[in-house]
Amino acid sequence: MTERPSSDAEHKQRRRPRRSADQNRAEILRAATTEFAMHGFAGGRITRIVKKAGTNPRMIYELFGSKSNLYVATLENALSALRTEELTLEVMHLDPLEGLLKLFDFMNGHFERNGHLVSLLRTENLMKARFMKKSARIHEMSSPVLSMTERLLKRGVAEGKLTADVDPLRLYVMIAALSQFHLANVHTLSAMFERNLAEAKWRAARREDARKMLAAYLQRK
Incomplete structure (x- = not known):
């Protein structure tokens, strides 16, 4: 049976090095800083933060609990x-x-x-x-x-x-x-x-x- 060619996204996902919790937190805060500075709290979107940080919504809620907690952490940082x-x-x-x-x-x-x-x-x-x-x-x-x-x-x-x-x-x-x-x-x-x-x-x-x-x-x- 011919093996199905993998997509570029799947290839990148396999090759992406695993990040520690601290590295994930730093990347999320970096992305959240850009997002909230540009759009404010109400206009800030978790979907855009996820994309910029190269992570997933589960990781954001696991590390910060909620959008408001992430916003407070961004201010503190x-x-x-x-x-x-x-x-x-x-x-x-x-x-x-x-x-x-x-x-x-x-x-x-x-x-x-x-x-x-x-x-x-x-x-x-x-x-x-x-x-x-x-x-x-x-x-x-x-x-x-x-x-x-x-x-x-x-x-x-x-x-x-x-x-x-x-x-x-x-x-x-x-x-x-x-x-x-x-x-x-x-x-x-x-x-x-x-x-x-x-x-x-x-x-x-x-x-x-x-x-x-x-x-x-x-x-x-």
């Missing part, structure tokens, strides 16, 4: 990358003002390199942090960064270099706003003012403006 890099910054030995400006430089660069994070945060804000509130991990990740900001401020005040009435949380929110507002609104602002705000030269000039504003705000008069 994206923010974890930001927090992990923030906590490796060597700023505590610097002059307090330079340390805080270095934190801004890092955050500004991170958001510019990771547009998916800007999109995910924008989507989650539209839903009033509905899913972020379910994650204890996200809250825990934020605490060390705020503590680092507070220590730099306290040292700067003690050394007579920084103004004494700066709240650490308000400062961190200000740094975050100066790092991503122009990215979250790049298309509308570019259309309104007929200027390409994605242009590298414009962004570099805006970054220097933001640094000067922060320095002027922080320095003791």
